[in-house]
Amino acid sequence: MTVCPRAVIFDLDDTLAESFQPPVPEMISKLRALLEHTPLAIMTAAGFPRIEDQFLTELADSPHISRLYVFPNSTAECYLSLNSAWKLAYSLALTVEERTKIKTAIEESIKETGVIEDHPQYKPEIIDRDAQIAFAARGLKAPLAEKKAWDPDQQKRKKLKDALDRRIPEFEVLIGGMTTIDITHKSVNKSYGVAWLSKHLDIPTSEMLYVGDALYEGGNDSVVIPTGIQTRPVANPSETLLVADELLKTCGAN
Numbered sequence: 111m112t113v114c115p116r117a118v119i120f121d122l123d124d125t126l127a128e129s130f131q132p133p134v135p136e137m138i139s140k141l142r143a144l145l146e147h148t149p150l151a152i153m154t155a156a157g158f159p160r161i162e163d164q165f166l167t168e169l170a171d172s173p174h175i176s177r178l179y180v181f182p183n184s185t186a187e188c189y190l191s192l193n194s195a196w197k198l199a200y201s202l203a204l205t206v207e208e209r210t211k212i213k214t215a216i217e218e219s220i221k222e223t224g225v226i227e228d229h230p231q232y233k234p235e236i237i238d239r240d241a242q243i244a245f246a247a248r249g250l251k252a253p254l255a256e257k258k259a260w261d262p263d264q265q266k267r268k269k270l271k272d273a274l275d276r277r278i279p280e281f282e283v284l285i286g287g288m289t290t291i292d293i294t295h296k297s298v299n300k301s302y303g304v305a306w307l308s309k310h311l312d313i314p315t316s317e318m319l320y321v322g323d324a325l326y327e328g329g330n331d332s333v334v335i336p337t338g339i340q341t342r343p344v345a346n347p348s349e350t351l352l353v354a355d356e357l358l359k360t361c362g363a364n
Contacts, residue, residue, distance in 0.1 A: 112360065113360065114147065114148060114360045115148060115318055115319035115340065115357070115361075116148060116317045117150070117151065117307065117311055117317075117319070118150050118151070118318070118321065119150070119151040119303075119304065119318065119320045119321065119339070120150065120152055120153070120321050120322070120350070121152075121154060121321065121322035121323060121331055122152055122154035122156055122161070123155075123287050124347070125321060125323045125344055125347065126141075126350060127347055129257060129287055129288055130250065130257075130287075131254070133165065133347070134347065136351060137347060137351065138165070138168045138169065140358070141165070141169060141178075142172050143354075143358055144354060144357060144361070145169075145172050145175070145177050145178060146174055147357075147358070148177070148361055149178070149179065150178050150179070151178070151180070151303070151307055152179075152180050152181065153181040153185055153300050153303050154181070154182060155182075155183065155184045155244065155284070155286040155287065155290065155292040156182055156183075157182050157237075157242075158180065158189060158196075161182055170194075175191045176190070176191045178190075178191060179310075180196070181300075181303040181307075182239075183294065184292050184294050184298060184300065185299065185303030185306070186201070186203075186241035186242050186294045186295065187201045187241050188303065199310075201240075202295050202298055204240065204242070204295065209238055209243055211278065212243045212278060212293050213243060215274055215277040215278045216243070216245050216291075216293075217236075218277065219270055219273035219277060220234070223269045223270050225247070225266040225267075225269055225270050226247060230248075231256075232249045232252035232256060234247045234249060237250070242293065243293045244292050245270075245290060245292075246289055247260060247266070247267070247289040247291075248260050252289075257288040257289050260288065261288070267289075267290075267291055271285055274291065278293070281293050281294065281296055282294045282297060284299060284330055285328075286330045299330075299333045300320075300333050300334050301334050301337050304318070304339050305337060308337075314338075315337045315339045316339070316340070317340075318340065319340045319341070319342060319357075320339045320341045321342045321344060321350060321353055322334075322341070322343065322344070323343070323344055323345060323346065325341050326343070
């Protein structure tokens with residue numbers, strides 16, 4: 111990396127932290143150091159409370175916290191720091207009627223596809239976050255090994271997504287994480303967040319960097335590629351730490 115990006119965006123699960131786990135202290139330290147040089151953003155299907163608990167409280171003492179942007183719920187929302195408090199910059203909330211329709215479609219699609227076996231040990235959950243409906247096929251509390259083993263090739267969720275796309279074509283249906291399907295308004299995905307941040311910061315997407323574990327074809331990070339943003343694929347948080355070191359070396363020298 112020879113030029114410091116003018117903004118850096120990170121995915122969360124399997125990029126900044128292991129899936130549904132808190133980040134290691136070293137990751138927080140790297141983010142704090144990077145904030146001294148460039149704006150950062152976290153883009154994830156996760157909800158804001160988790161990000162606040164695992165990241166924002168740890169970074170609250172940064173003098174550059176106003177440079178951090180948080181895009182939860184697949185970028186259906188954006189939060190920024192104003193006067194030491196986190197405020198909504200925008201929210202693309204779903205209506206009650208829309209959320210009800212989505213939940214019904216999920217239940218019908220599960221029955222149609224049979225992707226959930228009878229009486230599973232870890233029951234599936236439908237999580238309503240106002241701006242996004244998430245379906246977690248193994249719930250939120252299943253062990254990491256159980257989540258990894260359930261749908262490693264995404265074939266089960268692809269069947270579920272196909273069924274959902276037929277029932278609710280007016281919504282964005284996204285495969286995320288290891289066991290989840292995330293549903294937002296149409297065209298609301300990470301590419302939306304990239305475009306919004308580019309406009310907000312007045313920085314061309316070509317001068318920004320996206321770091322994520324699912325930039326491969328069909329991965330939930332790959333939607334950012336058509337925006338023209340620079341991308342850096344990683345396999346896990348350990349690789350993200352190495353990318354952070356590269357960024358610190360490059361940006362610190364500029």
